Amino acid sequence: MTLPPAPATVIDASGAPLCGRHAGLAQAFDWARLAQPHARGGLWRLLHHKRWHYVALATPQLFCAVAIVDLGWASTAFAYAFDRRKGKLVASFSRDGVPGLSASVAPHAAASSCSRFRFLSQTISIEAAPQQRYRLRLDSGHFGIDAEFGPPVSPVLLAVGPVAGGSVHATQKSGGLPLWGTVRCGAVGYSLDDGVASFDYSNGLLARETEWRWASAHGLDIGFNLQAGYFGAQENALWLDGQLYPLARAHFDFNPDNPLSPWHVWTDDDLLDLHFKPEGARREERQLWLAASRYIQPIGTFxxxxxxxxxxxxxxxxxxxGVAESHRSRW
Structure with a gap:
């Protein structure tokens, strides 16, 4: 099945969301233009508008993930480096920012986009560079990343659709991207050359209680993205030999009490059946006055x-x- 090309904006002239799956990058996610029944007031949008920009970097030795998250009334960022040969995290960063000041998630992931996070001297930037390339910079003192990746070797997925308890959500998921650069973990350096990157840009009006299971892994010739939860099957996709294929509903069979035991993931359309073997994980559980988050992201192989x-x-x-993930948020 061939996906239609992505529209320039995810909302049509009448204010209706252009729901469905598309191939390519959109340039506008303007939820203020939504018409009924999806329209919401300005205060509701402020409290429910969630944006994040996530990048994964993988080599035979190292797996890194970096994310900048704008919750509207709060912001946060995290990054980690996992040494696959040692089976442990060798660097990590997590910081809440000042609302409206620390985080700036780009309004789209297309050309000229830039997402940034700054807290004192700690900085992260994810920028679209010329010729469909991207640049990632992180500096948190002991932990640094200087990476470039792209251009895409296969189409980027755009998925747009409704979400229960919220309004509308949209996400851009890339397949595998050629990667090069370096990672610094204290006095130890790692090369990213000949590795594979991927990114997730998400932008939507979500419910206060949001839960999902997620899996993603990429080479240059093969990769996939699976989600079960708040967005249904809308972002499920397979990248194979430069082509992008939609996938049906995904199932995640794992032990929540022991997420480092093997996982089994498959889709209803009989196009994907994979077993995931975790090598380690990043986890975080937070209980705040207005918000809470329970998150675990095992790193491993499919x-x-x-x-x-x-x-x-x-x-x-x-x-x-790649990674699997179980995440529940009250935000």
């Missing part, structure tokens, strides 16, 4: 098979590096 259609031969997936 093995099994995928295919482009029910009649296509199965493509073997062997130890593809």
């Amino acid at each position: 093995s099994g098979w995928v295919r482009a259609s029910a009649s296509a031969p199965k493509r073997i997936v062997a130890q593809l590096a």
Whole structure:
């Protein structure tokens, strides 16, 4: 199934969201223009508008993740580096910012976009560079990343749709992107050259209680994104040999009490069946006055098979590096 090209904006001239899955980057996520029944007042949008920009960097030795999150009334950022050979986190960063000042998540992920986080001398930036490339910089003293990635070797997914308890959400998910650069963890340096990057740009009006399971892993020729929870199957996708294919509803079989035990993920359309073997995890549980978050993101490898259609031969997936996630937020 070929996806239609992405529209320039995710809302049409009448104020209706352009729901569905598309191939390409949108340039406007203007929820203030929504018409009924999706329209909401300005205060409601302020409290429910959530934006984040997440980047994953993978090599045979290292897996890094960086995120900038704008909750409207608050902001936060995190980053970590996981040494896959040692089986442990070798650097991490997590910081809440000053509302309206510390975090600036770009209004889109297309050309000229820039997301930033700053708290005192600690900084993160994710910028779109010329020729469909991206630059990621992190400086938190002991932990630094200087990376470039792109251009895309396969189409970027745009998914737009309603969310229960909220209004409308949209997300951009990339396939695997060529990667190069360096990571500094204290006195130890790592090369990112010949690695693979991917990104997740999400922008929507979400419910106060939001929960999901997520899995994502990418090479340059194969990759996938799966989600079960607040957004249904709308962002489920497979990247295979430069092509983008939509996937049906995803299932996550894992032990919440022992998330470092093996996971099994599959889709209803019989296009993906994978087993995930965690190597370690980043986890965080926070209880604040207005908000709460319970989050675990195991890092590991996926093995099994995928295919482009029910009649296509199965493509073997062997130890593809990526993450799974279980996340529940009150925000």
